[in-house]
Amino acid sequence: MTADREPLRTFDDALTALAAGFPADPGAAARHHRRLARLLHPDTAPPDRAAQANAAFAELGRAWQHRSHRLIGAPRHTYVLGDILATGDLATLHTAHTAADRRAVVLKIPRRPRDNDLMTHEAAVLTRLDTVGEPRHRAYAPTLVESFRQRSADGTERVINVLEPLTGFLPLTEVAAAHPAGLDPRDAAWMWRRLLVALGWAHRARLVHGAVFPEHVLIHPEAHGLVLVDWCYATAVGTHLPVLVDRHTDRHHDGYPPEVHHRGPATAATDIHLASACVRDLMGDQAPPPLRAFLRGCLLPSPEARPHDAWALLAELDDVLERLYGPRTFRPFTRPAARAG
Template identity: 50%
Template sequence: MTTTAEAIALIESAGADLFDGDDPAGTYRRLARLTHPDTAGPQGAVAFAKLADLWRNRGTIRTAVGVYSTATLAFEGDLANLYAVPEGHLKLVRDPACNDLMAREATALRQIAERGDPRYLPYVPRLVDSFRHQDGGVKRRGNVLGTTTRQLSSLAEVARRRPGGLDPRDAAWMWRRLLVALGLAHRAGVVHGAVLPEHVLIEPADHGVVLVDWCYSTSEPGDRIPAIVPHRRDHYPAEVLARETPGPYTDLAMAAGLMADLMGGQAPQALRRFADGCRLTSPRQRPDDAWKLLGELDDLLHRLYGPRKFRPFNL
């Protein structure tokens, strides 16, 4: 743009995306120079004031619940960018075509919070806010998730750090706590639908586990898993790929496969058989109760390693 009239027209029609280019500060300076009241007169003054407001509030999303900033990108997930905010993380979908998946996450987390056992709610994120955000004519869905302030690592990171396989005694507490998270969800009528390495976060020092990314979940009878993570296609049970109705047995199969992969050649034969029994082709032949499966896993671990005791784990 080279004229004051062009700059004024651009500002008048602009939203927060005005500064989305490679040089946001340069864009602001050029527009400010062209619309400054000293040179552009009263009409320029109105545009200049709006420009200043847009610049001051760039990257800011205001909802009925709070005000959030996209200034600090923390992670890039499967579907969304996650920005660090005081409440935890602002999760904003990249492609508006995936808005429905973000809405699924909000529905699932609300349902778990309302119906789940309060003792186990720390095993899943806390939904702080859920909203639609319009930016430059594009409507995106966002969720604000309350998360622990502790340092978390995904099981994908654990696998990278332990290429020779994880000691089964370390995998044991991760598996146990993952089953608690799934038991919490299943009792609330929710199937996670994507128990994958990137979605299971651990706190190594205190043996904490948080199951994240509920965008692929189901919370209605007869519902289907809406999408898969393409590069993890081999991790899904047959019923998901066939677009059949999932159930708790779907999550338990994925969890068992995840833990078996994590242990690799370190897993004793009894643990491998246990995991294989959770991953049988027919859903009807698989376990479908996370709490019962946890009890069976505890019995097996006791036979293999004796009474439970805390085992420090460092990445």
């Protein structure tokens, strides 16, 4: 029940309402604040309760300032900012919800205004995937709710991307950490297959993801789902990557394929190299010789010699997997246990 339905008439009413917090709706919250300020102001409070009024009025100011900092207005919705969900290479992800109906969302906020262009670029890429990519594969990328500019009190502007939350997903970095000796190839197989579908879908939309690293590949263990995130690094097929992930630029650690270091154009073969390195590192020494040989072909230095069709590669992978393990069946995957501490 909102404050609009519960008129505040007395000082004690205001104290009770202050403890209950503000309504979710921004307009109702502003009206509620004005009523509380009028009743709790030391000049209008009962004379014998001046000390209590001073303390309550100060608390009201702090609460309203905190709420104002957490409210972010955008063209489509007003959002209530929540906790930090994750910290990415360029941006911080916050939990949030719409003020009007408390719909859960994620706000991706760049840490530096100089990266605003990458947030705008990511929004354009996600829109292209949504409008040009095949609809049946839409779940392989985050869903963009809206993208907007926010100006802070000091005049700084940031482009914020609002995304649908990915509940139940975790990055491949967590999977790898939970299996330091290498993941069973039968479990890695479904992740590999879905990653190739995600890439094939993007490539048909004439896009290269350009940053297929474990932290950008999220899986849903129980549902065998996969989402490829951080599309701000993506580019059109045959063009240069707009930016590189700093920690993966050391060529001695096989981060990017050679054509990226040589400033060559990014193609489907670039993504296939990156994805194959993810899978190779995930399986480690657990991979049997046929899969190792398959991966070596995907990791050849020359992009021209490498596979360049993710769909065709998926069919070849299925043949190898069937020879190794028989007909494909659903294999339950256990979510890594949360670490203590």
